[in-house]
Amino acid sequence: AQKVTQAQTEISVVEKEDVTLDCVYETRDTTYYLFWYKQPPSGELVFLIRRNSFDEQNEISGRYSWNFQKSTSSFNFTITASQVVDSAVYFCALSDLYNTDKLIFGTGTRLQVFP
Amino acid sequence: DTGVSQDPRHKITKRGQNVTFRCDPISEHNRLYWYRQTLGQGPEFLTYFQNEAQLEKSRLLSDRFSAERPKGSFSTLEIQRTEQGDSAMYLCASSLEAAGTEAFFGQGTRLTVV
Numbered sequence: 001a002q003k004v005t006q007a008q009t010e011i012s013v014v015e016k017e018d019v020t021l022d023c024v025y026e027t028r029d030t031t032y033y034l035f036w037y038k039q040p041p042s043g044e045l046v047f048l049i050r051r052n053s054f055d056e057q058n059e060i061s062g063r064y065s066w067n068f069q070k071s072t073s074s075f076n077f078t079i080t081a082s083q084v085v086d087s088a089v090y091f092c093a094l095s096d097l098y099n100t101d102k103l104i105f106g107t108g109t110r111l112q113v114f115p
Numbered sequence: 116d117t118g119v120s121q122d123p124r125h126k127i128t129k130r131g132q133n134v135t136f137r138c139d140p141i142s143e144h145n146r147l148y149w150y151r152q153t154l155g156q157g158p159e160f161l162t163y164f165q166n167e168a169q170l171e172k173s174r175l176l177s178d179r180f181s182a183e184r185p186k187g188s189f190s191t192l193e194i195q196r197t198e199q200g201d202s203a204m205y206l207c208a209s210s211l212e213a214a215g216t217e218a219f220f221g222q223g224t225r226l227t228v229v
Contacts, residue, residue: 033215105157
């Protein structure tokens with residue numbers, strides 16, 4: 001069965017601290033896609049990044065970086081120098097590639113950044 | 116394009132009433148998904164359309180739920196004889212037809228059954 005686990009329910013940091021959100025996934029597929037979405041209080045899920053199973057290169061986008069390790073089935077997300085605007089719930093998701101591409105989400109990590 | 120839009124944003128209904136939600140996907144997207152999200156949980160898949168064809172329904176989608184996507188454009192999700200357990204955020208997403216492509220989500224419809 002496919003599953004995504006986000007063990008951190010809530011994280012609180014002070015502005016300018018670095019923070020890492022963990023994501024562990026389970027799948028039997030050899031080809032798959034992983035995603036991170038941000039859900040601010042408004043409710044809309046905002047796409048952040050997509051990574052396919054054949055590309056283990058880490059990615060950096062501004063203050064955001066992602067570390068994908070197939071050996072540990074992890075796809076962690078780091079925010080450097082966090083800001084108050086980063087406060088949101090962050091979801092990691094796995095695409096059910098061979099079955100409609102529907103997303104299987106983790107339970108999310110609520111990040112609170114205090115000034 | 117303004118993205119995926121959902122209507123209404125909020126709905127309060129009495130138990131036993133029927134409710135209908137609408138989703139307008141991004142115009143060139145032929146894939147459309149409905150998800151349900153309860154408090155403190157991640158979204159859970161409900162159903163999937165490719166153009167006008169409903170190709171998958173989750174076991175979460177009981178007989179009281181029905182979804183349509185006439186002409187492959189907007190979609191509606193109807194819940195009949197609502198129950199308190201139906202209270203949740205209903206999210207719609209759309210995407211292009213390409214493996215592993217990202218889905219774009221609407222702001223959701225928050226349903227409260229009293």
